[in-house]
Every structure is written in C-alpha cells, then in structure tokens.
Amino acid sequence: MLLPAGPAIITRAAGPQRLARAMSILGVPMLLGPVFGPVLGGLLVDYTTWHWIFIVNVPVGILAIALAVWKLPSGGALPDAGRLDTRGLIPHCLVLNQRQNFESVRSRVNMPT
The missing domain is CATH 1.20.5 (Single alpha-helices involved in coiled-coils or other helix-helix interfaces)
Structure with a gap:
C-alpha cells in the first residue's frame, strides 16, 4: 500500500515541468532495492547480528523523514480530493x-x- 504513495507525492511536489526527471530519480531505487536489499541484508546478518538491521535502518528512516520535511512542500489534501x-x-x-x-x-x- 505504500509503494504508490512515493510516486504520488513526488508527482505532486515536482510539478509537470520536472516530472520525468523526478520519476527517473525515484525509479532507480525502486528497481534496485528488491535486488540489492535482500543480498545486503543477508550479508549484514551473516557477518554481524540481526540487531544491525535496526542500527542501519533507523538512521536511514530518520534521514528520510528529515529530508521529506525539509524538501517536500507542505500542503493539505488536493482541492478535488473526495x-x-x-x-x-x-x-x-x-x-x-x-x-x-x-x-x-x-x-x-x-x-x-
């Protein structure tokens, strides 16, 4: 359910003139994540403990939230939202x-x- 939310937010934030560039920047991690995520996660768990998954992912999540608050425009629902x-x-x-x-x-x- 979260996968369509990213492109929708980026589409609204980028606007029509920068939409192609924004979608290409968003598309690369969405395509490479399922390929490299399990491999890197498996290596991380094999050579360390499972705790390291949280040690790595929590700062990444905090960074993503901070960047979203900083870079994405604040705005409520679309006027035509039902x-x-x-x-x-x-x-x-x-x-x-x-x-x-x-x-x-x-x-x-x-x-x-």
Whole structure:
C-alpha cells in the first residue's frame, strides 16, 4: 500500500515541468532495492547480528523523514480530493482478511493449489 504513495507525492511536489526527471530519480531505487536489499541484508546478518538491521535502518528512516520535511512542500489534501469510501473499504478489508485466513488454513491442511 505504500509503494504508490512515493510516486504520488513526488508527482505532486515536482510539478509537470520536472516530472520525468523526478520519476527517473525515484525509479532507480525502486528497481534496485528488491535486488540489492535482500543480498545486503543477508550479508549484514551473516557477518554481524540481526540487531544491525535496526542500527542501519533507523538512521536511514530518520534521514528520510528529515529530508521529506525539509524538501517536500507542505500542503493539505488536493482541492478535488473526495472523501474516504468507507462503504467500499470495509467489505474490501473483510475479504482480504478472509483470504488471509483461508491461506493460513490451506498451508496447515496441505490443500492443493
């Protein structure tokens, strides 16, 4: 659910004249992260302890929040933003919850896929 939020924020912050450059800068880490993240995480855990994942990621998260506060424009919702669709959200969450429950039961019972 967080993956689309980054491009949406960058699109709004960059504006139409700098959109292509902003998306290319955002796209490279999104493509390389799933490739190098598990490898670097595995090396980190193999040669140190699992605590180092937090020692590395907490400062990175703090830096990201600080850069977002500093660089992104402050602004509320878009003027044409609608209300949250609770009539659609609640059934959607219930269906996702039931699917997850079914998947956990299927893994315990060894049902064929």
